[in-house]
Amino acid sequence: MYANKVKKIAAVHDLSGVGRVSLTVVIPVLSSMGFQVCPLPTAILSNHTQYPDFTFLDLTDEMPRIISEWTRLGFQFDAFYTGYLGSPRQVQVVCDFIDDFRRNDSLVVVDPVLGDNGKLYTNFDATMVQQMRQLITKADVITPNMTELFYLLGEPHKEKNTDEELKHYLRHLSDMGPEIVIITSVPVLSDSHKTSVYAYNRQGNRYWKVTCPYLPAHYPGTGDTFTSVITGALMQGDSLPIALDRATQFILQGIRATFGYEYDNREGILLEKVLHNLDMPIQSSSYELI
Secondary structure (H helix, E strand, O other): OOOOOOEEEEOOOOOOOOOOHHHHHHHHHHHHHHEEEEEOEEEEEOOOOOOOOEEEOOOOOOHHHHHHHHHHHOOOOEEEEEOOOOOOHHHHHEEEEEEOOOOOEEEEEEOOOOOEEEEEOOOOOHHHHHHHHHHOOOEEEEEOOOHHHHHHHHHOOOOOOHHHHHHHHHHHHOOOOOOOOEEEEOOOOOOOEEEEEEEEEEEOOOOOOOOEEOOOOOOOOOEEEEEEEEHHHHHOOOHHHHHHHHHHHHHHHHHHHOOOOOHHHOOOOOOHHHHHHHHHOOOOOOOEEE
């Protein structure tokens, strides 16, 4: 073993030619944080799906072939990070991949992409939800949004939730497998100009909250960026609250760097202008224990 080897992260995401989402976000963020990203692509798109038209090449059949070659060559990974998976079959391929490759000290991060705004994404159904519940049992860390939270729990979607309710949801999801559960994009009931991230760490039985300003602009790929920074921060030894601060501050910097431009929001935040900030210490801690 090399004492100074760079840690490898197997990143199971799709690749879009235009629009900063999935692998075009995951690779630069985690590379900037000092990790080697080894993509296991699930699909190749001309551009992401929030444009009116796009080409789509499904790589489901290729994924087991790539994994088989990695096995043959004896590759090992320090972490596994999964995002958008296009079908129940892809979820099963990923479950088997993690089972076959993970070691005792591996980190498994699952962004359980299922839907948003209270609804499942197009082409997803109850079978996909069921498979995603199976995948999160293998995870150390999951990062659902509010919509995904309720689908994973099998409970009806609820817009307004108290801190106590959110703590219950976090604990319930953690009981399904992951040690750390992070809920993104939680509205702040008392202030529509703010949004929160809630997290639970079963080790220590602690609940955390980070609140930040809500900027009135939607950029695709911010969820991928957030979870990528969380993954890198935990891999470099940050505590959970520091990782939350690092990720939320980075997203905010990215949105602020982009907000002033006359610019097609569908291309995502101007990541290139803020990547260097990942090397900087946290400016100010905004996390709180709840």
